[in-house]
Amino acid sequence: MDIKPKITPIYQSSVFKFEDLNELELYFGESGSRYLYSRNGNPNSDELADMVNTLEGGAGAVATGSGMAAIFAALLVCCQAGDHVLCAADIYGGSSSLIDKELSRMGISVTYVPFEQLYDLAQFVQPTTRLLLAETMSNPLLRVADLRRLADECHRLGLKLVVDNTFATPILTKPLSLGADLVLHSVTKYIAGHSDVTAGVVVAADPEIAARLKQMGVLYGLTLSPMESWLAVRGLKTLHLRMPAHSQNALTVANFLQEQPAVRAVYYPGLPDHPQHELAKQQGGGLFGGMMSILLADDAETVNRFMQRSQQFPFAPSLAGVDSSLSYPLGTSHRYLTPEQQTDLGITVGLVRLSVGIEPVEGLLADLQQALAAE
Structure with a gap:
């Protein structure tokens, strides 16, 4: 029977069979000709990596377990x-x-660069400096980096630019096309999109770095499982539809929240008063994504009442699912920063991060209105 599935099957196998030693030699002699062991590569994880690589315009990618x-x-x-x-x-x-807790144990040191000084890196560079890690849109205050300018500054100083593009996705921004050397995603977020996958992906602009990434994936055991890969691919196929929907809903929500007395500030690049609004508009093709943060009173009970009253934005410390949610940076993602770092970054008691989903927006607005009314 000649079976030709339209969708790639789940290759839920840890190992693949060989007929004889000749096939084994072909495996080692012709890269990508066949599969041996799922830690080394699997059709499902390769499919995910290839799809994201194509979207980002890279020379190669590897899918990872997170x-x-x-x-x-x-x-x-x-x-x-x-x-x-x-x-x-x-x-x-x-x-x-x-970086602070683990890479430091490997002898890799770090200097943190304030947002206002990202385009003047010479003062921070040491003889052993190798790269700058930045985000397209920062977590959690949604500051937008000028990636082309940042890439030019890095390359002028002989550094690689590594960009976390999770918030923007390649639907809004393609960092490699703007000069970045590597781009990474938490696939868990928008790429998979349904809050049912834990995965990551790294894409390289240079084929040699891409090959090295694949080797690292094998030796460190970073490879993503077949089932998670398959689910992520399924989600990725609707990314180009979901991101405009997230963006449209988020802009409506942001405009609404700006008018609410209980909300002291709204951090969303789609708002005209956002400091990088024009950059975000140009770099994101007119879309601004589904992430925002709001500032309530710096009082834990005020934040608790808002969380308890909201039904459409459950407190779930992740983001970017089709269903809306909220998170609390001070107590989750940025919990282990020093108090000084938290203060410098504006991460205070009243800061709440919203991940706006693709539900009918009228329901989201009604829910936020009643949740804030208590304040």
């Missing part, structure tokens, strides 16, 4: 013991914890 694994791979592919990295101060808390 977004944190993707950050780890992107940094380590460029660094070794004794090296120094620069990192935007406005960064996901997990990224800074990885």
Whole structure:
């Protein structure tokens, strides 16, 4: 029977069969000709990596078991013991914890660069500095980096630019086309899109770095499982439809929240008064994504009442699913920063991050209105 599935099957196998030694030699002699062991590669994880690589316009990619694994791979592919990295101060808390707690044990040091100084890196560079890690849109205050300008500054100083593009996705922004050297995603978020997958991906502009990434994936055991890969591919197929819907809903929600007395500030690049609004508009093709943060009173009970009353925005410390949710940076993603770092970044008791889904927006507005009415 000649079976030709329209959708790639789930290759739920840890190992693949060979007829004889000749096939084994073909495996090692012709890269990509066949599969041996799922840690080395699997049709499902390769399909996901290839699809994201195509979207980002890269030379090769590797799918990983989580977004944190993707950050780890992107940094380590460029660094070794004794090296120094620069990192935007406005960064996901997990990224800074990885560098501070784990990469430091490998002899890799870090300097954090304030957002206002990202385009003047010479003062932070050391002889062993290898790269800058930044985000397209920062977590959680949605500051937008000028990636072309940032890439030019990095390359002028002989550094690689590594961009976490999770918030924007390649639907809004393609960092490699703007000069970045590596781009990474927490696939868990928008790429998979349904809050049922934990995965990551790293894409390289240079074929040699891409090959090295794949080798690291094998040796460190970073490879994503077949089932998670299959689910992520299924989600990715609707990304081009979901991102405009997220963006449209989020802009409506942001405009609404600006008018609410209980909301002291709304951080969303789609608002005309956002400091990088014009940059975000140009770099995102007129879309601004589904993420925002709002500032309520700096009082834990006020925040608790808002969370308890909201029905459409459950407190779920992740983001970017088709269903809306909220998170609390001070107590989750940025919990392990020092109080000084939290204050410098504007992460206070009243800061709440909203992930706006693709539900009918009227229901979201009604829910927010009643949740804020208590304040």
